[in-house]
Amino acid sequence: MGYAVKEVFYTLQGEGMNAGRAAVFCRFAGCNLWSGRAEDRHRAVCGFCDTDFVGTNGTGGGRFGSADDLADAVEATWRGSGAAPRFAVLTGGEPLLQVDDALIRALHAKGFEIAVETNGTIEPPEGIDWICVSPKALPLVARRGDELKLVYPNPRLSPADVEGLGFRHLLLQPMDDTDAAANTAAAVAFCLDNPHWRLTLQNHKHVGIR
Ligand SMILES: C[S@@+](CC[C@H](N)C(=O)[O-])C[C@H]1O[C@@H](n2cnc3c(N)ncnc32)[C@H](O)[C@@H]1O
Ligand SMILES: Nc1nc2[nH]cc(C(=O)O)c2c(=O)[nH]1
Numbered sequence: 001m002g003y004a005v006k007e008v009f010y011t012l013q014g015e016g017m018n019a020g021r022a023a024v025f026c027r028f029a030g031c032n033l034w035s036g037r038a039e040d041r042h043r044a045v046c047g048f049c050d051t052d053f054v055g056t057n058g059t060g061g062g063r064f065g066s067a068d069d070l071a072d073a074v075e076a077t078w079r080g081s082g083a084a085p086r087f088a089v090l091t092g093g094e095p096l097l098q099v100d101d102a103l104i105r106a107l108h109a110k111g112f113e114i115a116v117e118t119n120g121t122i123e124p125p126e127g128i129d130w131i132c133v134s135p136k137a138l139p140l141v142a143r144r145g146d147e148l149k150l151v152y153p154n155p156r157l158s159p160a161d162v163e164g165l166g167f168r169h170l171l172l173q174p175m176d177d178t179d180a181a182a183n184t185a186a187a188v189a190f191c192l193d194n195p196h197w198r199l200t201l202q203n204h205k206h207v208g209i210r
């Protein structure tokens, strides 16, 4: 089948409960909630995306003909030494439009722990080691996982709409837009009042890494 990948790069996971951990990011091209074109943003289900996921022209991106080819590229991008397990974060765009059993097997065979960042519209395949769901609208198909990371505030979705599902951690991430400071203050206030929610920041933006 093959995979369309925007970019593959080595960085620190910036968000969520794995923040600070070295990882190879594999950003798949394409999303089912926005075309990626500016002129479509106002009518997209997800209208606040901070990411360019269109095409295959980023660093390390391309079209990969097989799971082994893509896993080879991810392995070549890992720069860690020592015994700590290798870590790959599959993101996008919407990675679950493309991630399949063959890719999970190929990355595991190379010793990678696999995390996914998904919008929750597609049921994840078996075998992913860390599932982060960041819902954008209801209904939510993926209703269990390791962390639920809600971008806040979201006029389509409030925290109460996504509590009581099967997630180990509930996280609020301030929406990065022209109101980022106010969004951060609102997220802080919400977590102070609702301690079952935790604040997560996009650390990579604050330290100037990808
Ligand atoms: C670019 S998305 C790709 C993965 C998947 N499509 C998703 O939405 O989870 C990666 C993460 O960035 C978050 N994100 C996107 N735009 C954001 C913004 N403007 N402010 C804060 N977080 C944002 C998403 O909610 C998601 O958790
Ligand atoms: N450093 C870093 N951490 C991230 N965590 C989730 C990201 C994403 O875009 O999926 C992301 C990203 O783009 N960069």
Ligand code: SF4
Residues within 6 Å of the ligand: 031, 032, 033, 034, 046, 047, 048, 049, 050, 051, 053, 092, 093, 094, 119, 136
């Ligand atoms: S669902 Fe994820 S990749 Fe798609 S537009 Fe929204 S934040 Fe961006």
Ligand SMILES: [Mg+2]
Residues within 6 Å of the ligand: 050, 051
């Ligand atoms: Mg990002």
